Amino acid sequence: MEIGKKINWGIIGTGRIARAFAEGLPFTGNGRLAAVASRTKERSIAFKNEWKIEYAFESYEELAKSSKVDAVYIATPHSSHAENAIMCMKQGKAVLSEKPFAVNSKEVSEMIDVARNENVLLMEGMWSRFPPLMHKLREWLKEGKLGDIRTLHADFGFLPKNKDPKGRLFNPELAGGSLLDLGIYPISLASMILGEPTEMKTLANIGTTQVDEQAGWIFRYSNGALAMLLSSLECETRQEAFISGTIGNVRIHKQCWKPQKMTFSETNGDHTETVEMPFSGNGFNYEAESFGNLLIEGKKENPIMPLDESLRIMKQMDQIRKEWNLIYPMDVR
Ligand SMILES: NC(=O)c1ccc[n+]([C@@H]2O[C@H](COP(=O)([O-])OP(=O)(O)OC[C@H]3O[C@@H](n4cnc5c(N)ncnc54)[C@H](OP(=O)(O)O)[C@@H]3O)[C@@H](O)[C@H]2O)c1
Numbered sequence: 160m161e162i163g164k165k166i167n168w169g170i171i172g173t174g175r176i177a178r179a180f181a182e183g184l185p186f187t188g189n190g191r192l193a194a195v196a197s198r199t200k201e202r203s204i205a206f207k208n209e210w211k212i213e214y215a216f217e218s219y220e221e222l223a224k225s226s227k228v229d230a231v232y233i234a235t236p237h238s239s240h241a242e243n244a245i246m247c248m249k250q251g252k253a254v255l256s257e258k259p260f261a262v263n264s265k266e267v268s269e270m271i272d273v274a275r276n277e278n279v280l281l282m283e284g285m286w287s288r289f290p291p292l293m294h295k296l297r298e299w300l301k302e303g304k305l306g307d308i309r310t311l312h313a314d315f316g317f318l319p320k321n322k323d324p325k326g327r328l329f330n331p332e333l334a335g336g337s338l339l340d341l342g343i344y345p346i347s348l349a350s351m352i353l354g355e356p357t358e359m360k361t362l363a364n365i366g367t368t369q370v371d372e373q374a375g376w377i378f379r380y381s382n383g384a385l386a387m388l389l390s391s392l393e394c395e396t397r398q399e400a401f402i403s404g405t406i407g408n409v410r411i412h413k414q415c416w417k418p419q420k421m422t423f424s425e426t427n428g429d430h431t432e433t434v435e436m437p438f439s440g441n442g443f444n445y446e447a448e449s450f451g452n453l454l455i456e457g458k459k460e461n462p463i464m465p466l467d468e469s470l471r472i473m474k475q476m477d478q479i480r481k482e483w484n485l486i487y488p489m490d491v492r
Pocket residue numbers: 171172173174175176177196197198199202203234235236237239257258259284286327333340
């Protein structure tokens with residue numbers, strides 16, 4: 160990438176999150192939306208017209224091959240992330256793939272191998288790590304403001320308006336379920352703060368479509384710290400995170416996966432401190448900007464969301480699903 164040139168982004172998929180990403184891109188200083196690809200001509204053209212972009216492709220493959228695109232944002236259901244990302248990387252494209260990175264660790268390993276073989280930038284779109292508030296939180300943790308972290312509570316639950324068994328939230332063919340869609344947020348937060356757990360206990364409600372509709376799990380770490388995490392498609396939960404240390408605790412206010420406000424409280428004292436950092440744009444701009452900067456610098460992965468950590472997180476989710484005996488069609492291919 161030439162210094163000073165804007166990155167030409169292409170989006171694969173035209174659903175809800177594709178639109179959120181398109182809305183966020185103008186708030187980056189280094190990227191512009193150049194192209195979209197859909198499985199149908201109608202949706203591709205409609206998206207192109209709505210977002211006033213230059214190129215609309217009628218297949219994902221055409222976008223992957225296009226010389227008009229530098230970086231691809233994968234906005235398809237989880238079940239397609241690996242296939243779509245690998246196809247784009249094999250055409251030399253940098254890839255930002257939505258969370259969860261893929262369905263299982265086998266797929267994630269393949270994606271990472273292809274990125275390294277093709278020498279292209281690859282990143283999981285864990286957008287919650289990139290807003291300014293999270294940089295501030297990492298600063299606090301680094302300077303030891305909370306002391307030794309002993310517990311973390313975090314959850315993400317919401318009640319979908321309808322329970323469509325064919326839709327991506329409940330359909331096992333699309334790797335539905337609360338863990339992969341929502342649980343990834345608390346797991347990723349715990350991983351960022353506490354690292355790799357040594358032990359895990361879990362329970363889930365498996366629904367009529369055979370995916371987890373609500374689940375909870377506890378991780379224990381080598382220093383005895385505990386993380387208590389929940390995901391739910393049965394009700395709206397607090398959607399907050401609490402990180403407690405020996406000196407003080409931090410509450411990341413609702414919605415903690417869209418972090419804009421946190422409060423520090425000292426354990427044995429009166430000191431409290433609330434920090435508010437509202438988004439500029441819709442929040443997706445931060446991950447896109449960070450990804451774009453790395454692409455311009457010729458880097459191949461992002462230290463804020465490293466590939467080995469994405470793989471480790473996916474292995475934890477494999478392990479949790481194994482405890483429930485929840486097997487997706489992609490696991491046995
Ligand atoms: N970061 C976040 O906050 C956030 C929020 C929501 C979702 N996500 C992630 O983004 C991904 C997409 O979620 P979404 O809510 O945008 O889904 P969605 O509204 O259903 O859109 C998915 C798009 O993928 C394409 N697609 C390709 N194969 C498909 C298939 N077999 N079934 C259905 N659609 C298919 C479709 O576009 P065409 O038919 O036009 O090709 C569709 O519009 C998921 O992995 C999800 O976890 C992230």
